[in-house]
Structure formats: C-alpha cells, structure tokens
Amino acid sequence: MELRVSAKKQLGKFHFSADFEIKGRKIGIFGPSGSGKTTLVSFIAGFRSPDNGSISLDGETLFDSSIGINIAPEHRRIGMVFQRSQLFPHLSVKNNLLYGYKRCHAIYRKIKPDEVIEVMQIGHLLKRGVSNLSGGEKQRVAIGRAILSNPRLLLMDEPLSAIDESLKLQIISYLKNTCDVFDIPYLFISHTLLEMRIMAEQVLSIAGGYVKGMVTAEELARGEMRNSGGYTNLLNLTGPHRVSDVYEYRWGSQDIFVANNGGPPATLFELPARNVILFKRHPGMVSTRNFLKGVVTSIFDMGTTVGVELQLGSEKLVAEVTKKAANQMDIKIGLEIFAAVKALAFKPLFRSREP
Amino acid sequence: MPEFSHSDYLAILLSLKISLVATFISLPLGFTVAYLMTFKRFKGKVALDVLVNLPLTLPPVVIGYLLLLMLGQNGWLGKWVLQPLGIKLIFTWKAAVIATAVVGFPLMVRSIRTNMEMIDRRLIQVSRTLGASRFDGIFTIIIPLSLRGIIAGSILMFARGLGEFGATIIVAGNIPGVTQTIPLAIYEYVSSPKGDSLAMALCSVSIAISVIVLVFYEWFGRKMIKRK
Numbered sequence: 001m002e003l004r005v006s007a008k009k010q011l012g013k014f015h016f017s018a019d020f021e022i023k024g025r026k027i028g029i030f031g032p033s034g035s036g037k038t039t040l041v042s043f044i045a046g047f048r049s050p051d052n053g054s055i056s057l058d059g060e061t062l063f064d065s066s067i068g069i070n071i072a073p074e075h076r077r078i079g080m081v082f083q084r085s086q087l088f089p090h091l092s093v094k095n096n097l098l099y100g101y102k103r104c105h106a107i108y109r110k111i112k113p114d115e116v117i118e119v120m121q122i123g124h125l126l127k128r129g130v131s132n133l134s135g136g137e138k139q140r141v142a143i144g145r146a147i148l149s150n151p152r153l154l155l156m157d158e159p160l161s162a163i164d165e166s167l168k169l170q171i172i173s174y175l176k177n178t179c180d181v182f183d184i185p186y187l188f189i190s191h192t193l194l195e196m197r198i199m200a201e202q203v204l205s206i207a208g209g210y211v212k213g214m215v216t217a218e219e220l221a222r223g224e225m226r227n228s229g230g231y232t233n234l235l236n237l238t239g240p241h242r243v244s245d246v247y248e249y250r251w252g253s254q255d256i257f258v259a260n261n262g263g264p265p266a267t268l269f270e271l272p273a274r275n276v277i278l279f280k281r282h283p284g285m286v287s288t289r290n291f292l293k294g295v296v297t298s299i300f301d302m303g304t305t306v307g308v309e310l311q312l313g314s315e316k317l318v319a320e321v322t323k324k325a326a327n328q329m330d331i332k333i334g335l336e337i338f339a340a341v342k343a344l345a346f347k348p349l350f351r352s353r354e355p
Numbered sequence: 356m357p358e359f360s361h362s363d364y365l366a367i368l369l370s371l372k373i374s375l376v377a378t379f380i381s382l383p384l385g386f387t388v389a390y391l392m393t394f395k396r397f398k399g400k401v402a403l404d405v406l407v408n409l410p411l412t413l414p415p416v417v418i419g420y421l422l423l424l425m426l427g428q429n430g431w432l433g434k435w436v437l438q439p440l441g442i443k444l445i446f447t448w449k450a451a452v453i454a455t456a457v458v459g460f461p462l463m464v465r466s467i468r469t470n471m472e473m474i475d476r477r478l479i480q481v482s483r484t485l486g487a488s489r490f491d492g493i494f495t496i497i498i499p500l501s502l503r504g505i506i507a508g509s510i511l512m513f514a515r516g517l518g519e520f521g522a523t524i525i526v527a528g529n530i531p532g533v534t535q536t537i538p539l540a541i542y543e544y545v546s547s548p549k550g551d552s553l554a555m556a557l558c559s560v561s562i563a564i565s566v567i568v569l570v571f572y573e574w575f576g577r578k579m580i581k582r583k
Contacts, residue, residue, distance in 0.1 A: 047480055074491075080484040086477045088498045099495075100485030135494040149485045 001025055001187035002152055003057050007043050007050035016040070016050075016209040025185040028200025030193075032222060036209040037189045041157050044187070045080055046073035057153060077108070079151030081159045081175075085138035087130040089174075093141050094126040100149025111182050120144045136167040140174055147182060152180070154186040160195060172198055173350035175270075193228050194198045196302050197221055198268070198349070222300065231307055231318050232273040236348070240265035246289065246343050255291040259343040266348030273307060275317035279338040280329055280353035289343040292317070296335045299326070306331075306345070310339055317334040356468055357552045362531035366540040367560055372537060373448060373523075374516030377455035378509050381463055385512075389467035390497065394479075411461045418457055418524025426450065426526065446528045451536065454522035459512035470504025471497065503579045509520065510572045517564060539563050 002023045009016045016036045020059045028194065029037050042048040043055060046062065054064040057078070062071045079100070101113060120140045130138065139159065146154060152222050159175065160168045176198060179186055188199040196203055196217060203220045205212040208329065210284050215223065225231040237249035237256055247265050249256045294310035294317065301307075308319045319339055321331075331337070359367075388407055392400065410418055426444050429530060437444060444450045482492040490576070505522045520538040527534035529543060541557045544550030 025416060045480075047483075072488070073480070074486050074488050076484075077486075078484060082477055082481065084477070086475065086481045088478060088482075088496060099487075101481070103486030103491070145485065151484075155484075159426065 001027075001058060003027075003044070003055075005053070005055050006045070007040075007055060007063075007148055008054035009038070009039065009043075009048075009050045009197065009283065014209055015210075017159050018206075018211045020204065020211050020214065020353045022204060022214065025183070026179070026199065026201040027185075027187050028217065028220075029187055029189045029206060030191065030200075030203050031195050031206035032191055035191075035206045037206055038157060038193075039209075041080075041155050041187070041189055042270060044153075045078055045155055046071060046076050046127045061126075063246065065262060076104075076150045078316050079146035079149050079154045081139075081143055081146050081154065081156045082156045083162045084143035085130075085135075085146070087133075087138055090129055091130070092126070093122065093130060093133070096130060096141055097122075097126075097145050097148055100145055100232055104148075104150045111147060112152050113148060115182075116144045116148050116178070119181055120174060124149070136170055138187040139167075139171050141165060143175060143178060147178060147184060151184065154184050155189070156186060156199075157189045158191070159188075160190070160192070168195075172263075175199065193221060193224050194232075194234075194270070197234050214272045225307075230305075230320055231273040231302065233273060233276070233318055234268045235271055235315075235317075237267050237269060240267065249314075252315040254292055254315070256341075258346045258348075261348055265350065267351050268349040270347040270349060271317075271341065271345060273318045273320035274305075275341065276317060277340040278308065278319050278321060278325075278329065278331070279340060280335075282338055287342075288340040290339075290341040292339045292341070294331050294337060295338070296331055296337055299331060306335075310337065311313055312339070357556050359553070362535065363540060363557065364551070365532045366535045366537050366557070369448060369451075369534070370517055370536040371564075373455050374513045374519075377452045377459060377516050378513045380452070380456060380465075381456045381460055381512060382505070382509060385460060385463040385508065386467055386498075387411075388449050389464050389471055389501075390493070392464070393468055393471040393474075394476075394497075397496045402417045408461045408463050410458050412532065413520065415454075415458055415521030415523075416525060419454055419522030422450070422454060422457065422522065422526045425455070426428060433536055443525060446534060448527065448528065448534055451519075451523045455516040455519045458519055458522050459515040463508035463512040466508030467501055467504040470501040471522075474500045492552035503576075507572065510575070514568045514572070515564060517561065517568070537564075548578075 002020045006019045018040060029040065031037050043050055049063060049070055052064065052065040055062045058236055061069050062076055063069060088099065097113060101109065120143065122137065122140055122144060125133065125137060125141065130141065131134050133141065160171055163171055172195060190196050200217050203215050203217055205215060205220065221231060235251060237251050239250050240247045242260065245258055246257045249258060292312050294312040296308055297311045298309040302320060305320050305322055306325065308321060308331055310317045310319065316341055383505065392404060417508065421444065424430050426437065428434065444453065478496055479492050482496050487495060520540060523536060524539060529535050529539045537557055539552050544554035544557065
C-alpha cells in the first residue's frame with residue numbers, strides 16, 4: 001500500500017496541514033486527542049475534502065483540488081471501523097456482515113463471508129438482531145463487515161476507545177489476527193501506545209494538526225516512555241506447553257518460563273523494562289526462572305535511568321537500570337551480560353495467531 | 356338514528372378518498388423536504404422551514420384563499436399552466452386534495468424529520484465506505500430507520516385531512532356528491548333548520564373514524580417501540 005497525502009484545511013481556529021508519503025501494510029497514526037487524526041482519516045475516506053491538496057492511494061488519485069478530482073467514498077474501496085460499532089440497527093448480524101460484500105464488485109470479492117465468520121467467531125450470532133449483542137460482539141461484527149467489503153485499505157479510527165477495558169485485549173486480538181489472516185493493509189488510529197505497538201510497524205505521529213514524522217513502533221515506544229511510565233518490552237512467544245506450574249515458551253532461540261495465570265496461555269506479553277535485572281556473571285542458583293545471555297547493543301537515556309538493549313539471539317530485550325548501577329557495572333555496547341526475569345513478571349495480553 | 360342520504364354516504368367516502376390521496380401524494384415530497392432539512396446544508400434553508408411550517412399557524416381559510424388566487428382562472432398557475440393544459444382544479448375534489456395536502460404537509464414533514472434527526476450520521480458514512488451510493492443509502496438506511504416517522508406522519512396527516520374545512524370550502528366549494536366532505540356536510544346540516552340530528556349522526560361517524568385512526572396510530576407506535 002502506498003499512500004500520498006498533501007492536504008491543508010482550516011476548521012475554525014484549527015489548522016490542519018499534512019504532507020507525507022507512506023509505504024507499508026501496517027501503519028499507525030498516533031497522536032493525542034484533537035491532534036487531527038480523525039480529520040486525516042475523513043480526508044482519506046472521502047467524508048471531508050481538504051481546502052487544497054491531493055490524496056492518492058496506490059497511484060490512483062482520490063482527491064486533487066487543482067484538477068477537481070474528488071472520488072466518492074463508495075468508489076474508493078476504503079473500509080472503515082469506527083470507535084463505536086455503528087452496526088445498522090434495522091438489519092440482522094448476517095445482513096450487516098453482507099452489506100458491503102453485496103455491493104463489492106465480483107472481481108474484488110477475495111474474502112468470503114464464511115472465512116470471516118469463522119475467524120471472528122460470530123457464526124452463532126448471524127440470525128440475531130444487533131441490539132442484543134454485547135459490546136465486544138458488536139465490534140467483532142463491525143470489523144467483519146468492513147473486511148467483507150474487500151477494501152484495498154482498512155481505516156480503523158480508535159476502534160477500541162469505546163470498548164470496556166476488560167474487552168479491549170480481546171478485540172485487539174481479533175483485529176490483529178484478522179488483518180494478519182486476510183493480509184489487508186491498514187491505517188490504525190489511536191492515542192494509546194500499547195495498541196500502536198501491537199498493531200503498527202510504522203507510525204505516523206501527529207500533533208496540533210501537523211504531521212510530526214514517521215517512526216517505527218519501537219522508536220515511538222522509546223520516545224513516549226517518559227509519558228507512559230517507562231519502557232515496556234512486548235514479547236511475542238510461541239508454542240506454549242505446560243511444565244508443572246509454569247508454561248514454557250520459545251522466544252527466538254531461547255526458552256522462556258511464564259507463570260500460569262489460570263486462563264488459557266497467551267502468546268503476547270508485556271514485560272516492563274524495570275523488571276529485568278542485569279548480571280555481569282551467572283550468579284548460580286537463584287529463584288528467577290529465566291536467565292538469558294545476551295550482548296549489549298545500545299544504551300539510551302530514560303531520564304533518571306538508562307535503557308540497556310540486549311541482543312538475545314534473534315530477539316531484543318530492554319532492561320531499565322539506574323545510571324549509578326550502569327556505571328558501576330561498566331555497561332558498554334558489546335558487553336556480554338545476563339538478564340534475569342521472574343516467571344511472574346510477564347503480563348499476558350492475548351493469544352495471537354501463530355505465524 | 357336518522358337515515359343518511361346518498362350524498363351523505365358520498366361525503367363520508369369523499370372525505371376518506373381526499374385524505375388518502377392527499378397523504379399519498381404528499382409522502383414523496385414530505386420525505387424529500389424532511390431529508391433536505393435534516394441532512395443538507397443550503398442557502399434558504401430557514402426560508403424553506405418557515406414556508407413548510409406556515410400552514411400550521413395560518414388560518415386554513417387564508418391558505419384556501421391563497422390557493423384560489425394561485426390556481427384560479429386568473430391565478431399565475433391557473434392561467435399559465437393549468438388552462439393551457441386543459442386542467443380545471445377549482446371546485447373539484449382535486450382542489451380539495453391540494454388544500455388538504457397543504458394544510459397537513461407540515462405535520463408529515465415534522466414527524467419524518469424528528470425520526471430522521473435521530474439517525475446517527477456515522478451510519479450513513481459507514482454505508483458509503485461499504486460501497487453504497489447516496490441513493491442506495493437513502494433506500495437501505497434512511498428510509499428503514501425513519502419508517503416510524505414516515506408512517507406516523509402519514510397517519511397524522513390523514514387524520515388531519517379528515518377534519519379539513521376552511522381551505523377546502525374556499526377552493527373546492529361545498530357541492531354535495533362532488534366536493535362535499537364530512538365537515539362540509541355537517542356545516543350544511545347545522546345551517547339548515549332541521550339538520551341537527553343528521554349533523555350529530557355525521558359527527559358520530561367523524562368521531563368513529565378519528566378514534567379508529569388514532570387507536571391505530573397508538574398501536575403502531577407501541578409496536579415500533581417493542582421492535583426497537
């Protein structure tokens with residue numbers, strides 16, 4: 001997916017200005033509330049027009065004020081998932097799902113209803129009216145409906161912001177797995193760092209109506225760590241199997257032990273960098289279940305502390321230590337070091353699709 | 356119970372016919388005006404709003420007189436459009452339909468508009484991202500979601516039409532069997548020395564029809580709420 005936007009718009013006292021080009025399939029748009037994210041999305045979807053500028057998707061001009069082109073939203077083939085599910089209240093779940101599919105030209109109908117119904121696990125809901133669904137079910141149907149319109153780009157405008165905290169992880173797991181299964185390029189809009197890190201590879205950062213620039217999700221996490229209470233590692237572990245009271249996972253070439261929290265085993269975990277303890281030598285018998293050997297690849301400032309990035313085989317892990325500790329341990333790039341992580345330190349997020 | 360004459364029966368039937376036809380011909384226009392007022396921004400929106408609602412506050416006789424001036428032989432519409440086409444409206448049941456339509460129109464538009472304003476705009480945006488054109492969205496989203504207002508507005512307009520008197524007597528006259536409706540027949544009986552019992556009998560018919568219509572209106576309203 002290749003998107004080019006050059007757009008200006010004056011909305012009362014708010015001035016929006018964007019000029020960027022992005023290539024990729026998993027793009028995030030990150031910024032605080034009122035920064036212009038939704039304005040940008042409405043330009044791309046075609047709900048609003050810039051005062052001047054141009055927008056093109058995969059080489060096709062969607063809008064160009066200089067030559068008077070403005071493709072109608074229904075001809076752009078850009079699907080949308082909104083903050084609220086916005087299901088059609090007079091239609092059943094099935095008819096909601098098929099609304100876009102029926103209007104999609106036969107040559108674009110690559111994704112079939114049965115596949116989406118299976119991935120979203122909504123087969124048992126098809127005959128029901130939408131008013132009887134729970135918040136999570138509604139959003140799953142809305143995502144399925146957007147995907148079934150077989151869009152060439154999916155816009156997700158804060159799709160989790162109106163959902164109960166307890167359901168957010170469930171829905172984001174469906175979002176991520178569905179987009180992975182059907183390989184749909186998307187723009188994921190959010191002001192939440194964790195969501196951005198889960199969903200996006202590249203992130204367009206917006207503030208005050210201006211596009212600040214393009215960063216990777218990792219760079220964004222490091223840039224935002226002061227606002228988000230420190231850096232948090234996001235670990236995608238595979239192949240869980242139970243060993244006594246813990247689960248054993250593979251993480252690259254390493255084995256990782258994670259405490260059993262009672263529920264079905266997750267595969268995506270949060271690990272706060274401050275819960276990673278560094279040792280220059282192996283200390284022998286300790287209660288910590290995970291002892292990982294790695295090499296320091298970078299050291300970065302985190303305000304009162306420093307972040308130490310370790311290369312552990314093919315994976316990377318960040319530990320947060322005080323500056324004094326880093327000096328005393330004489331931590332330098334290239335240093336071989338051990339990282340200790342308790343099995344209890346991992347916070348399970350959800351079970352993502354196995355690659 | 357006094358016995359109704361043939362023209363009394365015709366008056367009852369004509370009342371129903373005029374109200375029904377007025378309601379049906381007003382429906383597409385009423386829906387269009389409600390749609391424009393709800394979803395579109397345009398110059399002169401306030402003027403259109405005032406114009407549509409004017410019959411609510413104007414005496415029906417004034418409306419009738421204005422229609423007479425417009426549609427009559429010397430009126431601009433009568434002289435330049437109707438006469439060349441050989442159409443005569445004044446003092447026919449069709450004139451009564453027009454008078455009834457004009458008087459009841461604001462009730463229909465208000466009812467539809469109230470329902471339309473409750474439709475979340477995002478639903479229309481969603482329909483467009485799913486490939487529905489504006490026209491498609493009107494038929495698959497807006498009409499179904501404002502159906503309650505459309506039906507309620509039609510019932511209200513029909514009920515209002517049954518009682519229409521002032522505008523009708525000016526543009527259609529009071530010709531038994533031709534333009535005489537229930538209210539006009541009652542007026543005639545009340546004006547004649549021995550017409551009290553027949554006037555009362557027609558009043559009873561009028562009350563019965565109105566009660567049936569209003570009971571249907573209430574029943575329908577409850578049914579729609581349950582469905583929701």
